[in-house]
Amino acid sequence: MVEWRSAAAIAAALAASLAATGCATTGASGPGGPVAAAAPKAAPAKTGGSGKSGKSASEAPKPLPPGLDPAANPDPFPSTYKPAPSTPTAFKGATVLTATGARIDNGVVVMTDGKITAVGGPDTPIPAGVTVIDATGKWITPGVIDSHSHLGVYPSPGVSARSDGNEATDPNTAQVWAEHSIWPHDPGFDRARAGGVTTLQILPGSANLFGGRSVTVRNVPSGTMQGMKFPGAPYGLKMACGENPKRVYGGRNRQPSTAMGNVAGYRTAWINAADYQRKWDDYRAKRDKGEKADPPKRDLQLDTLSAVLRGEILVQNHCYRGDEMAVMVDIAKEFGYKISMFHHASEAYKVGPLLAKENICFATWADWQGFKMESYDGIEANAAIAWKAGACTVIHSDDATITQRLNQEAAVAMAAGNRIGMGITEAEAIKWITANPAKAMGIDKQTGSLEPGKRADVVVWTRNPFSVYALAEKVYVDGALTYDRTDPRYQPKSDFSLGQPGEGAFHP
Amino acid sequence: MIRTLMFSGAALAALAAAPVALAQPIAIVNARIETAASAGAIANGVVVVDGGKIVAVGPAVKAPAGARVIDAKGGVVTPGFIAGSSSLTVAEVNAVNETRDDRAGKLSAGFDVQYGVNPASTQVPLARQVGVTRAIVTPVRSQGGGGHKDDGFDGHDEFAGGGVGDADPPLFAGQAAVVKLSDDEDLVLKAKVAVALDLGESGARTAGSRGAALVLVRSALEDARAFARNRSAYEQGATREFGLSRIDLEALVPVVQGRTPLLVRVERAADIRQVLRLAREQNVRVILEGASEGWLVADELAAAKVPVLIDPLVNLPDSFETLAARLDNAARLERAGVTIGIQGSRDFNNLRQARLNAGTAVAYGLPYQAALKAISANVAKIWGLSDVGTIETGKTADLVIWSGDPLETSTWPTAVLIGGVEQPVKVRAFELRDRYAAPEGARPRQYTQP
Numbered sequence: 001m002v003e004w005r006s007a008a009a010i011a012a013a014l015a016a017s018l019a020a021t022g023c024a025t026t027g028a029s030g031p032g033g034p035v036a037a038a039a040p041k042a043a044p045a046k047t048g049g050s051g052k053s054g055k056s057a058s059e060a061p062k063p064l065p066p067g068l069d070p071a072a073n074p075d076p077f078p079s080t081y082k083p084a085p086s087t088p089t090a091f092k093g094a095t096v097l098t099a100t101g102a103r104i105d106n107g108v109v110v111m112t113d114g115k116i117t118a119v120g121g122p123d124t125p126i127p128a129g130v131t132v133i134d135a136t137g138k139w140i141t142p143g144v145i146d147s148h149s150h151l152g153v154y155p156s157p158g159v160s161a162r163s164d165g166n167e168a169t170d171p172n173t174a175q176v177w178a179e180h181s182i183w184p185h186d187p188g189f190d191r192a193r194a195g196g197v198t199t200l201q202i203l204p205g206s207a208n209l210f211g212g213r214s215v216t217v218r219n220v221p222s223g224t225m226q227g228m229k230f231p232g233a234p235y236g237l238k239m240a241c242g243e244n245p246k247r248v249y250g251g252r253n254r255q256p257s258t259a260m261g262n263v264a265g266y267r268t269a270w271i272n273a274a275d276y277q278r279k280w281d282d283y284r285a286k287r288d289k290g291e292k293a294d295p296p297k298r299d300l301q302l303d304t305l306s307a308v309l310r311g312e313i314l315v316q317n318h319c320y321r322g323d324e325m326a327v328m329v330d331i332a333k334e335f336g337y338k339i340s341m342f343h344h345a346s347e348a349y350k351v352g353p354l355l356a357k358e359n360i361c362f363a364t365w366a367d368w369q370g371f372k373m374e375s376y377d378g379i380e381a382n383a384a385i386a387w388k389a390g391a392c393t394v395i396h397s398d399d400a401t402i403t404q405r406l407n408q409e410a411a412v413a414m415a416a417g418n419r420i421g422m423g424i425t426e427a428e429a430i431k432w433i434t435a436n437p438a439k440a441m442g443i444d445k446q447t448g449s450l451e452p453g454k455r456a457d458v459v460v461w462t463r464n465p466f467s468v469y470a471l472a473e474k475v476y477v478d479g480a481l482t483y484d485r486t487d488p489r490y491q492p493k494s495d496f497s498l499g500q501p502g503e504g505a506f507h508p
Numbered sequence: 509m510i511r512t513l514m515f516s517g518a519a520l521a522a523l524a525a526a527p528v529a530l531a532q533p534i535a536i537v538n539a540r541i542e543t544a545a546s547a548g549a550i551a552n553g554v555v556v557v558d559g560g561k562i563v564a565v566g567p568a569v570k571a572p573a574g575a576r577v578i579d580a581k582g583g584v585v586t587p588g589f590i591a592g593s594s595s596l597t598v599a600e601v602n603a604v605n606e607t608r609d610d611r612a613g614k615l616s617a618g619f620d621v622q623y624g625v626n627p628a629s630t631q632v633p634l635a636r637q638v639g640v641t642r643a644i645v646t647p648v649r650s651q652g653g654g655g656h657k658d659d660g661f662d663g664h665d666e667f668a669g670g671g672v673g674d675a676d677p678p679l680f681a682g683q684a685a686v687v688k689l690s691d692d693e694d695l696v697l698k699a700k701v702a703v704a705l706d707l708g709e710s711g712a713r714t715a716g717s718r719g720a721a722l723v724l725v726r727s728a729l730e731d732a733r734a735f736a737r738n739r740s741a742y743e744q745g746a747t748r749e750f751g752l753s754r755i756d757l758e759a760l761v762p763v764v765q766g767r768t769p770l771l772v773r774v775e776r777a778a779d780i781r782q783v784l785r786l787a788r789e790q791n792v793r794v795i796l797e798g799a800s801e802g803w804l805v806a807d808e809l810a811a812a813k814v815p816v817l818i819d820p821l822v823n824l825p826d827s828f829e830t831l832a833a834r835l836d837n838a839a840r841l842e843r844a845g846v847t848i849g850i851q852g853s854r855d856f857n858n859l860r861q862a863r864l865n866a867g868t869a870v871a872y873g874l875p876y877q878a879a880l881k882a883i884s885a886n887v888a889k890i891w892g893l894s895d896v897g898t899i900e901t902g903k904t905a906d907l908v909i910w911s912g913d914p915l916e917t918s919t920w921p922t923a924v925l926i927g928g929v930e931q932p933v934k935v936r937a938f939e940l941r942d943r944y945a946a947p948e949g950a951r952p953r954q955y956t957q958p
Contacts, residue, residue, distance in 0.1 A: 156824045157831075187825055243603075349944045367861075370631070372603035379937040385945050401821055408864060411917035419920055420945055468867030468917050500825065501777065501804065502832030 064295050070280070070303045077179060079229035081218055083478035088112040090126045091460065093136035099435040099449040103427040109140055111456035114479035119450045139464055141430050142450050143198025143457030143477065146403045147316075147363050147437035148343050148396035152202055152217075152225070153178055155186030156400065156496075166205030167212060171249050171256060172269050174237060175300035176212035178204045182225040185494045188400040193219050193483045193492075195404035196459040196472035199230060201441050203238045203343075206318040207248045209256065209265045211238035213304055214316055216441055220477055221492040234442040236340065237308050239266070241319035241328060242374045263327060270335035273305030280306075314340035314442050320374035322350035329358055341440035343396065345386075346378035352389025361392035361440040365402065366412035383432065384417025384424060394440055395432045406433045411466035426466050455479075533558040534928065535571030536909060539580030544587050544885040545898035548877060555585055557905040560928035565899050578923055578930075580909045586880065587899050588641025588906030588926065589863060590887040592817040592849035593771065593797050596635055596643040597625045597687055597695060610648050612682045617728070617763075618755030619682025621645045622699035630936040632689050636924045637935055639863060639908040641689050642697075644891055646771055646797075647682035649706040649714075679714050679721060680705050680728070683759055684771060686891065688906075690926035691934075701891060702771040702795065703763050708779045708829050722782060728752055729790050732760035769793040776829035777804040784812050795890055799841075800833040806844035815847035815890040820869040838882065839873030849890050850882040867915030879915060904928075 066072035089111050096107030098119060108124035110117045118124050126132060153165040164181035167173040182202060192200065197219050204211035214236035217228040241262065250257025256265050279296040286293035307313040315332070319325050319342045332339050342348065345362035346369055348355060355362055369378025387393040395410045397403035414429040431449075438448025447455045456479035462471045475483040484490035534557040541550040543565065554571060556564040571577050598621050600607035609624025625645065635643070681704040687695040705711070707721055715721035731750040735757040741747045742754070750757060762768035772783050775798045784805075787794045796802070796816040802809060809816065820838040825831040834840075841848050850869060852861045866879040874882070888897025895904040905928035912919040924931045939958040946956065 156826045157828055158826050159828075191824060349941070352944075353948075370601060373601060376601055377940055379941050381941040381945065385941065388945070400824055400826070404823075405821075405868070408868070408917055412864070415918045415920070416941075418918070420941065466917060468864055468915055469871045471871055497825070500831045501801065502834060 068295065068298050070298055070306075077177075077226060077229075079231045080224065080226045081220070081222075081229055081231055083114045084220065084480035084482065086111070086114055086456075086476075086479035086481070088127070088130040089476075089479070090118075090130045090132045091135040091138075091140055092122070092126075092132060093134055094138045094140045094460070095464070096140045096450065097142075097427055097430040097465075098451065099142045099431050100451060101427055101431070103425070107140070109450060109458065111458065111476065111479040114456055116450055116452050116454050116456050116458075118452060133460075135460055137463070138473065139461040139470070140450070141196075141459050141461065141465060142434040142448055143459055143475065144196040144406050144433050145199045145201075145437040145441070145448060146192065146197050146397050146406060146433075147201045147341065147394055147440055148398045149192075149200040149202050149403055150205065150398070151188040151192060151200060151400060151403070152182035152184060152186045153204065154400075155183045156188050166207040168205075168207035168248055171208050171245055171254070171265050172210045172301060173204075173208050173212050174210040174269070174302075174304040176204060177215065177235075178202045178212060178238075179215040179225050179229065182215070182217070182228075184222050184225055184228060185496050187494045187497050188403075189219055189221070190492060190494055190497070191400065192403045193475055194472060194485070196407065196461070196465075196475055197403055198457040198459070198475060198477045198482070199438075199441075199443070199447060200403075201236060201316070201437075203236065203316060206238070206240035206244045209240060209245050209262060210269060210301075210305070211240060211318075213313070214238055216443060218477055220482060221494070230443060230446075232443075232446070235304075235307070235313045236316040236441070237304055237313050239315055239317045239328075241317065241324045242321060243372060244318075259324070263331065266328075266331050267334070269305055270309070270331070270337075273302050273309055274335065276302035277306040277309055308337050309335065311338065314338075314440070316341055316343060316440075318343045320344050320346045320372075320378075322347035322354075324374075325351050325360075326354060329354065329360070340442070341392075341394065344375070344398070346375040346382060348391065349379065349382045349385035350377075352386035352391050355386060355392070356390035359392070361394050361436060362386060363394035363396035363437065363440065364413075365398070366395065366409045366416070368402075380412065380416035381420065382416075383413040384420075384422050387417065387424070387432075388422055392436050392439060393432050394436045396437070407461075407465040407470060407472075408468060409433075411468075414466065426464065429466065533563070533572050533575040534578060534905075534925070534930070535575040536578045536580055536585055536907065537571055539583055539585045539909065541565060541899055542584055542586045542877070542880055542914070543899040544877070544881050545900045547900075555899060555907065557907070557925065557928045560905055562899060562901055562903050562905050562907075565901060578909065580922070583912060583922060584910040584914055584919075585899065586639065586908050586910065586914050587884040587897055587903075588908055588924070589639045589883045590849075590891075590893070590897060591635070591640050591643035591862065592851045592887045592890065593646040593684075594643045594851070595648065596631055596640075596645060596689070597627065597629050598645055598647075600626070600629055600631065610645070612647060612649075612678055612680070615682065616678035616752055616756040617680035617682065617703045617759040618753065618757075619647055620685070620699060620759075621647050621682060622685040622696050625685065625687055625696055627693055627695045632695075633691070633931075633933070633935045634937055635689050636926075636931055637921060637933075637938075638861075639910070639914060639921050639924070641906040641908070641924065641926050642893070642896060643687050643689060644684055644701065644887075645687055646684040646702070646704050648704075649677045649679075649681045649710060649773075677714060679707075679711055679724060680756065680760075686893065688926055690929065691932050700759070700762070700768065702769045703759055704771040704773070704797075706773045707783065708774045708776055708798075709827055710773060718779065718782075722786065724751065725786065726790065728756075728760060729764050729792065732757050732764045736761045736764065763792055764790070766791060766793060769795050771795050771797055773797045775800045775827070775833075777801040777832065779829065780805050781808065784808060784814065787812065787814070800830045800837060802846070803834060803837045803840040804832055806841050806846055809841070810845035813847075815849065815886070816841060817849040817851055817887075817890070819852055820850055820865050820872070820874075821852075835868075835872040836874075838869040838879075842874055842878050842882075847886050847890060848882050849887040850879065863915055864917060867917075870915065876915075 091109045096104040106122045167176045203214040216230040216233035222228045246256045256262045283293045341361040345364045348362040367380045369375045410432045414424045417424045435448040438444040458476040460474040473485045536555045541553045553567045554569040595610045598609040612619035683700045684702040685699040686697045711721035712718045799816040800822040822833045823835045850866045870879045885897040907925040909923040
């Protein structure tokens with residue numbers, strides 16, 4: 001059984017595991033697999049002091065109701081996602097980008113029981129009984145992963161009644177969970193799927209220093225959020241640097257109104273989180289010895305923050321400027337947690353070596369910049385320069401339109417590097433929207449590349465996906481055909497779209 | 509790579525320093541020429557420029573003796589692209605209010621963007637790097653969009669930094685201007701080319717409802733007519749009370765006289781029909797911007813000869829006025845015979861994506877050359893710029909040489925000519941790029957000179 005660990009032990013374990021990992025966010029998951037799967041089991045309250053004290057049952061401490069013990073049920077809104085039915089399928093003749101760095105011409109990809117079972121050249125054997133699709137002239141990639149989305153929490157239509165993405169009532173709202181704001185009928189999910197997006201990280205907005213928990217979802221039609229939830233994916237914690245928190249709260253004459261106010265806010269919160277962790281550690285230690293102990297009062301905000309300190313929740317940090325990223329790195333060291341990814345990161349190119357050294361991914365757009373001061377130095381070559389410095393590079397959307405063409409976005413970022421002779425290949429750049437976001441989201445053991453054993457999240461493109469003319473033709477989630485541009489039976493429409501002008505059509 | 513960088517840096521410096529004499533003809537050779545005119549594409553041809561004009565174009569044309577020859581190396585030459593409605597030169601940083609000169613403030617139709625045009629905007633050289641050589645600078649009603657939901661720039665909440673001071677914006681956003689995007693001190697080619705007007709949800713926000721907005725607009729146009737008929741009565745205070753100030757009425761006079769179009773921002777099919785009716789009844793010319801449900805009324809738009817400026821990527825029911833938005837809006841409008849101009853959203857960086865938007869429209873059924881025209885010839889036609897937009901003899905030499913297909917993700921301009929003058933590549937974003945792409949030296953990067 002996985003015990004709750006003290007913050008110090010976690011920091012040490014993290015440091016050890018991080019040293020061994022590449023792009024680095026897998027460190028947070030550890031060898032035991034995804035964090036949520038390895039999260040502490042429900043405290044065996046009924047066994048009380050575990051018998052060591054030899055006291056009678058009548059003297060044992062009373063069990064805590066599960067809702068009052070943060071360890072009792074770390075997954076109170078569990079995923080009900082089940083892969084849709086699939087038939088074993090093989091593709092022949094396509095150009096395959098595996099997102100492991102390989103490009104296979106005239107390649108074969110086999111999917112069986114929702115998993116990738118074979119990837120290789122034209123001689124790769126195809127088992128009997130498998131439906132074979134001739135994909136000559138097409139390109140095949142892993143399903144696109146958008147690591148920064150507000151679909152569902154800022155859905156279409158964008159009316160105030162559905163504006164659920166920013167709990168902008170306090171600079172620290174680590175207690176809120178984006179999944180409780182997701183409206184699964186957001187028609188934006190359908191559009192994103194038609195762009196090849198099979199997995200999304202849905203984040204709270206950036207009004208606050210701590211915006212709340214993000215959640216990772218499979219991009220499948222569902223009537224409930226739970227039906228989309230990616231099984232076993234770790235949670236993220238949305239943090240925000242820079243202009244937004246100080247503008248929102250400074251405008252109300254509250255802290256933070258300055259960059260230094262932001263930093264004081266982060267540090268204060270981590271001190272409180274460590275204190276909360278210590279109180280629960282002390283309580284458990286006493287309880288396990290059969291000593292009398294009062295349980296601390298559960299605090300949802302500190303639950304999330306302390307789970308970051310334990311390495312169970314991944315920090316997803318909105319941060320535009322390079323110098324601010326450097327400050328955030330030091331704060332993480334000061335309190336012993338890990339930043340999984342900087343989001344937006346318009347100035348990643350100024351701190352590429354730092355990101356590479358600290359094993360922190362960065363996610364950015366190709367060229368969305370200059371709309372505010374902290375993005376004024378944004379450049380098209382941002383991703384390419386930081387990539388060249390060895391940083392784990394991710395292209396994200398943060399937008400319901402851009403998410404539909406992350407392939408183009410990655411292509412523009414790649415071209416900006418190649419314009420100055422970087423020689424970035426498609427086999428490499430495809431990682432920016434597949435394998436690398438999977439790492440930053442802690443789901444890279446399950447998806448993000450075409451490798452045997454992984455979930456069969458697959459996109460068949462009409463042509464080279466880095467071309468402006470490319471379209472996602474078939475999109476598979478866990479081996480199941482989830483979208484087909486050529487077959488209306490596989491073009492799901494959200495409840496909202498029914499009976500509307502154009503009937504929610506988004507196909508030619 | 510470093511060598512390449514240094515070399516290209518030196519080449520650029522030389523290019524910027526060299527006096528580009530208009531007197532010397534220029535011949536662009538070894539190029540695929542996309543004329544955006546009836547000649548279509550010329551697979552391998554030559555364009556000759558002299559005195560700022562295109563003097564010859566074709567497959568069999570020879571470079572004249574003494575001409576400076578630019579070898580396109582098998583690339584593509586297009587007309588300079590034209591941004592059909594943009595904040596270029598009047599907005600540097602969206603969220604920095606002090607850099608925003610695209611809003612009317614206390615005025616309405618009378619606001620005139622021409623006086624705020626900033627030729628030193630860092631976005632001018634950047635725009636040339638996406639092939640844009642001219643822009644129609646159009647005022648916006650309030651903050652003008654841009655940004656993203658995370659930052660709250662889309663009006664979801666109060667986090668927008670740029671919308672300050674427009675608590676009660678007017679229906680009429682003000683008067684537009686045409687600018688060239690060359691390395692010059694005075695960019696304004698023509699002012700007062702349209703009066704911009706927001707209807708639909710945006711207009712309803714100001715007036716209270718769509719109906720109220722249209723009544724106010726009709727009333728304003730009638731006031732402008734009455735004002736124009738008898739200015740002296742107005743000066744003597746002998747007219748009835750008008751809803752707009754003298755300044756605003758004055759701006760609407762050329763509109764009601766049919767000399768200047770209204771640029772009407774509208775999305776919903778029913779609202780588009782209302783605008784067509786307004787145009788008919790008031791006898792005013794209109795250009796539509798937005799029109800994401802335009803495909804539903806394509807035949808009516810074609811019959812009324814009303815052109816539209818669209819962002820073909822709009823396909824979300826993001827509001828109740830874009831429920832029918834589709835990715836083939838451009839293709840369907842074009843097929844119906846509507847003159848379309850393609851642009852990004854108002855956000856500058858999306859404007860830069862106009863050529864990619866045209867490419868995406870091709871993926872959704874718009875013929876390739878129609879897509880090229882939608883960012884060049886059509887925009888010129890919509891705005892009455894008869895001297896640009898195509899590669900034809902006699903036209904102003906606004907030309908872009910591309911490394912490949914200009915609608916693709918993987919290409920860039922290798923040379924940009926405006927008025928026959930090759931433009932310097934002095935782009936702030938490139939200077940930042942080159943500073944940080946180079947290996948770190950002994951001293952801080954801030955010592956590296958561009």
